[in-house]
Amino acid sequence: MKTAVWLYLFLFVAFFDLHAQYPILTPFAISLGAAPSFIGLMMGMYSITHLPGNLIAGFGVDRYGSRLFIVFSLLAAGVVLLFQSQVTDPWQLLVLRSISGFVLAFLSPACLALLARITSDLTEQGKLMAGNGLVHTIASVVSPAAGAYLVARIGFTTAFTLLGWILIVTAVLALFFIRDIPPAAAKQADASDEPDEPAPKPQSKGKLPLEAAAPIPWLIYLLPVALSCAQGILSFELPLLGNSQEAMMTTGLLFSVVSIGALVTLSMLFLNKVSAFQRTLWGSLGLAIVYFCIASSIPVPLTALLLLVGMGKGIVLPALSTLLIELSGGRRYGRTFSILSVAFSVGAFIGPLAAGHIRDHVSPYYIAFLGLMIAVSVLPFHGSRLVTSRTFYS
Numbered sequence: 051m052k053t054a055v056w057l058y059l060f061l062f063v064a065f066f067d068l069h070a071q072y073p074i075l076t077p078f079a080i081s082l083g084a085a086p087s088f089i090g091l092m093m094g095m096y097s098i099t100h101l102p103g104n105l106i107a108g109f110g111v112d113r114y115g116s117r118l119f120i121v122f123s124l125l126a127a128g129v130v131l132l133f134q135s136q137v138t139d140p141w142q143l144l145v146l147r148s149i150s151g152f153v154l155a156f157l158s159p160a161c162l163a164l165l166a167r168i169t170s171d172l173t174e175q176g177k178l179m180a181g182n183g184l185v186h187t188i189a190s191v192v193s194p195a196a197g198a199y200l201v202a203r204i205g206f207t208t209a210f211t212l213l214g215w216i217l218i219v220t221a222v223l224a225l226f227f228i229r230d231i232p233p234a235a236a237k238q239a240d241a242s243d244e245p246d247e248p249a250p251k252p253q254s255k256g257k258l259p260l261e262a263a264a265p266i267p268w269l270i271y272l273l274p275v276a277l278s279c280a281q282g283i284l285s286f287e288l289p290l291l292g293n294s295q296e297a298m299m300t301t302g303l304l305f306s307v308v309s310i311g312a313l314v315t316l317s318m319l320f321l322n323k324v325s326a327f328q329r330t331l332w333g334s335l336g337l338a339i340v341y342f343c344i345a346s347s348i349p350v351p352l353t354a355l356l357l358l359v360g361m362g363k364g365i366v367l368p369a370l371s372t373l374l375i376e377l378s379g380g381r382r383y384g385r386t387f388s389i390l391s392v393a394f395s396v397g398a399f400i401g402p403l404a405a406g407h408i409r410d411h412v413s414p415y416y417i418a419f420l421g422l423m424i425a426v427s428v429l430p431f432h433g434s435r436l437v438t439s440r441t442f443y444s
Contacts, residue, residue, distance in 0.1 A: 053231065054178060054181070056227045057165065060220055060224045061182065063217075065193070066192070069190040070213060072302075073197055075147075075289070076089055077201075086409070087407060088406075092140075092143065095151065097396075097397075098399040099155070100154070100395030101155070102152060103151075104388045105388060107156045108385040108387075111160050111387075115230040116163050116231075117164075120161060122221075123153055123154055123160070123221075124218075125218060127154050127157075128215065129214065130150045132215070134210050135206070151395075159387040159390070159391050166178070166179075180368045187313045191306050191310055192306065194301070194302040194304075271390070271392075273425040274393035275397035275400075275425070277366065277422070279421050280401065280421065281401065282397065282399075285401075285402065286402035287409070287415075288304050308356050311360020311361040311363070312361065315365050330369045336358075336365075337359065337363070338418075338423045340355055340358045341415050342416075343355055397421075401414075405417070
């Protein structure tokens, strides 16, 4: 478990660094003369360039392990931030954000695959995924406000330079302290748990089955597309509340409210006793309702609604990772999580791009609501059937 501890530590630093940029990128682009539609394009390009990186990571992680991909992703992202601190034109920022999107695409599938390989026990894997969500959330609670505070005190250039060096140092430390678990070793560990005669039912300890699993239906991935589309819209809209230093601080605090909501539900450990499918389904439905309330401008404080958004994310994201582990049959974690990252990237491209073009006519949060409702409507026809057919226990 030392690998998990080190991985959580470096993930905390990486997530802190990356989330600190959320409230300051839009004001930075505006200071360079970018229009809202261009900012939507920039955020979309950052996400769409994830796709080739996700695909490469899917096959590479299964073949070569996770460690080198994690180190490369952090190191390259830090170097890009150093260049980003010197840009003077919106198009330069667009190019650098596109490169950053590509190099960071390796980080999530590599980390999730490494966490999944630490143990073959389904319950323990679920706890590790919840731990990943908890680390992510704790980092994102304070980082948006910290990023806005940094810019207010030292300016955009120095803030991006500092964040870049933090990522570079983290990459160097990860090279020495993260112990990889090669796919071959994971397979041998699984083989040692396999009984002499195949059994139609899983072992009582919750080990993942070793028989070949049926392919995961592509429609399952509509949900991460919808989730990231909604998050992309939220990340686009909140910074446009204003460009002043006071507005940046307010935006940073609003992002922190979302993270606090996620931290609340991630701390409710009893939720792990509910099946991953049920948590994914009902959590996503709740998120859709909250986004509809935001779009409808109901007389409820925005901070309260954002807190509910965070609580929904805290339920859905770790449950979705656990659900995909169940559906994968215990094989090809790298490819499974790379496809998940591709789905997140597609949604994150659609969200801000659409928001930048329709926000003058209709609330972009309606898109978030519709996307989530479509995904929730499709999920019961595939997810529950597959989980039941593989006789998993939560």
